[in-house]
Amino acid sequence: MLTKRIIPCLDIKNGRTVKGVRFEDIRDAGDPVELAALYAKQGADELVFLDITATNEKRKTLVELVREVARYIDIPFTVGGGISAVEDVEVLLQNGADKVSVNSSAIHRPELITELASRFGSQCVTVAIDTKSTPEGWKVFSKAGTVDTGLWALDWAKEVVERGAGEILLTSMSNDGTKNGFALDITGEISRNVIVPVIASGGAGNEQHFLDVFEAGADAALAASIFHFQEVPLPGLKKFLAQNKIDIRC
Amino acid sequence: MKIVIVDYKAGNVQSVLFALERLGAHATVTSNTEEIQSADKVIFPGVGEASSAMRALKVNNLDLLLPTLTQPFLGVCLGMQLLCQHSEEGDTEMLGIIPVPVKKFDAAIKVPHMGWNNLHHLKSDLFTGIQEEEYAYFVHSFYAPVTEHTIAQSSYPEPFSAALQYKNFYAVQFHTEKSGPAGAHILQNFLNL
Structure with a gap:
């Protein structure tokens, strides 16, 4: 059986792992390659590296990091953060990334999804959708949750798939950082559709x-911080899920 | 031992190089006929879309060279599908080395088939030391059905070929280079052939 995947996310700034609680308060949680190797050993099914570096050196640092991760880690990983051009994706994939995730750039120019899918294949194109619960329903936000795009989460999810996305990374900004659980309703609704x-x-x-x-x-x-600060250790989590009849690799 | 990775600008070449490096092996990435012919082992990775990959192979006449090779050969992911006969992806004539078709997964299930799935019905030297039900990492939307050339199966939910063999041509649908210690073990088994 295809198993459900557990994916630790490493937020990266200037080559280091950070995690913003509700995307603001940032704490340092270590060296990305070391942390990635630990997670791989503990049974992580994949990893996501989200680059939040905002300097001109960004691209070079990220490519170096991708290369080091690919050198030492033998599980798949996705790279995201500020990716807006086919050329950016090419260099990341060439250096060992398995997938890239695009977010704001796809909202700004949805054709990007199709361009990436036809050039590299849908299997390496993840579209990240940040959504918030509003009185009218679940809407898509951009720029780290600050800008209401006017898009409905479900409609946008359907559109990105039509345009060639091979996977959706759905983040509920209403839940992020709360540790009160995932947004079950919108996750289930999009997954079914x-x-x-x-x-x-x-x-x-x-x-x-x-x-x-x-x-x-x-x-x-x-998830990120609960793994980084070992509040929910991976091996125990996977064992718990297996005991509760979830198909899981452990 | 001389290992080459076939270069046709459509493979996840760096990941395979690193996987070999972790095993202490070195490989040359090349599209040169003599280099490929003289290798002890040939690895043929691939990601992307079938018809554009076939076009890329034709640029260097690799479509004519690869079927003539006699040393142990390993196709990975799209590299496996390219060895087959015909793919429903872009209605593409493939290399035709392994007499098996490539079909699209049923529309009722999620594609790509993405993640870790079990390997079963293992039967090949490629899987020496690998347990039945071991996990491997898959990402694909098309599949080769189970035939007499199947040397490992996986199920999504119906059984399909996780690996194929025809003469010296071995092929795996999953990513050996991304399948943890089990994947490394399978890659080492290939190098030991």
Whole structure:
């Protein structure tokens, strides 16, 4: 059976791992390659590296990091953060990244998704969607959750798949950092309505939250600080899920 | 031992190079006929879309060279599918080395088939020391059905070929270079052939 995936996310700034609680308060959680190797050993199914560096040196530093990760890590990984051009993606894939994730740039210019899919294949194109619960429903936000795009989350999810996305990384900004659990309703709704895998992100605080989101229909679940600060150790989490009849690799 | 990786600008070449490096092996990435012919082992990775990959192979006449090779050969992911006969992806005539078709997964299930899945019905030297039900990492939207050339199966939800063999041509649908210690073990088994 295809198993559900557990994906630690490493936020990267200037080559170091950081994690913003609700994307603001940032704490240092170590060396990315070392942390990645630890997660791979503990049974992480994939890794996501999200680059939040904002300097001109950004691209070069990121490529070096991707290369080092690919050299030492023998599980798949996705790279995201500020990717807006076919050339950016080419150099990341050439250096060993398996997938890239695009977010704001795809909202700004949806054709980018199609360009990436036809050039490199849908399997390496993950579209990240940041969504917030509003009185009218779940809407898509950009620029780290500050700008309401006017798009409905479900409509945008369907559109990115139509344009060639091979996977959706769905982050609920309403849940992110709360540790009160994933956004089960919108995750389940999108997962049921698209043919590609959906990674749930935002809100994980304990083992039960992962079980809940897999039962709601997520194909994978992503978290950061609870892994970095060992609040929910990976081996125990996977064992818990297996005991609760979730198909999981452990 | 001389290992070459076939270069046709459509493979996840760097990841395979690093996987070999972790095993203490060195490989040359090349599209040169003599280099490929004289190698002890040939690795043929691939990601992307079938028809454009076939076009890329034709640029250097690799489509004519590869079927003539006699040393142990390993196709990986799209590299496996390219060895088959015909793919439903872009209605593409493939290299035709392994007499197996490539089909699209049923529309009722999620594609790509992405993630870790079990290997079962293992039967080849390629899997020496690998347990039945071991996990490997897959990412693909098309598959080769189970035939007499299948040397490993996986299920999504119906059984399909996780690996194929025809004479000296071995092929795996999963990514050996991204499948943790088990993947490394399978790659080492190939180098030991």
